[in-house]
Amino acid sequence: MGSKNSTTAKRADALRSxxxxxxxxxxxLGKNPEASLSEIARAAGVGRVTLYAHFDSRAEVVxxxxxxxxxxxxxALDAVDLTGDPLLALTRYVEAVWHLVDQTRALLAAAQRELSAGRIRDLHAGPxxxxxxxxxxGRAEGAFRTDLSIAWMVNVLHTIMHSAAEEIRAGRLTPNHAAGHITATVLAAFTPPGKPVPETSGRA
Known part of the structure; x- marks a missing residue:
């Protein structure tokens, strides 16, 4: 019995670690994408040996x-209203996702260095x-173009978001302007050929 309790306690300790x-x-990594495993272990209040007991590499930690x-x-995205006018819904989605991307820019930079493009795609499967x-x-309702594949259009949206994060890192774009830039660019890319591109001001 004691041995079972001891195993349960060890498992609980491991999960806490x-x-x-x-x-x-x-x-x-959210402050510095190049943070070392020693820094991470120190911040977690554990030794490197404990860290390596649970993770084989820096890539696994990232x-x-x-x-x-x-x-x-x-x-957070579960709370975003994606019903109604597809253009307004897309604007709400961009603003919500950009807020998340903005909060995790440095972490995403670390992930892009350590993880394969396929793994990053898998992680983003939910969004x-x-x-x-x-x-x-939006395509079914005539709001978005149908001459390009859905997969391509989603890839364009995520590529523009990641580009915005890079532009902010380079000092060429400010975080408070990013959502508007992304929305304007995406709506222009998604609008059916020959239709006027919707104005983005006032859309929320």
């Missing part, structure tokens, strides 16, 4: 921190599925 490491990784950020982002559904509805 993992949670502390992932939280510390999100915070440290992956866990990015997964945590995406899970929290998905919870991508939401916007795929919205784009499909």
């Amino acid at each position: 993992i949670d502390a490491i992932v939280q510390a990784a999100a915070e440290c 992956d866990a921190a990015m997964s945590r950020a995406i899970d929290r982002g998905n919870e 991508a599925a939401r916007v795929e559904t919205l784009v499909a509805r």
Whole structure:
């Protein structure tokens, strides 16, 4: 019996350590995408030996921190109203997702260095599925173009968001202007050929 209790206690300790490491990784990498594993272990209040007992590499730590950020982002996106006018819904989606991207810019930079493009795509599957559904509805209602594939249009949206993050890092764009720039660019890209591009001012 004692041995079972001891195993349960060890498992609980391990889960606490993992949670502390992932939280510390999100915070440290969120400030500096090049933060070392030693810094992360120190911030988590554990030794490097403990960190390596749970994670084989820096890439695994970055992956866990990015997964945590995406899970929290998905919870926030659940609250975004994607019904009604597809143009307004897309604007709301861009603003909500940009807010999340803006909060995790440095973490995303670390992920882009450590993880494969395929893995980053997998991590973004939740947000991508939401916007795929919205784009499909917008196409069916005549608001979005149908001459390009949905997959391509979703890729364009996410590429523009990541480009905005890069522009901010380079000092060529300010975070408070980014959502408006992204929305204007995406609406221009999604508008059916020959139709006037909707004005983005006042859309919220």
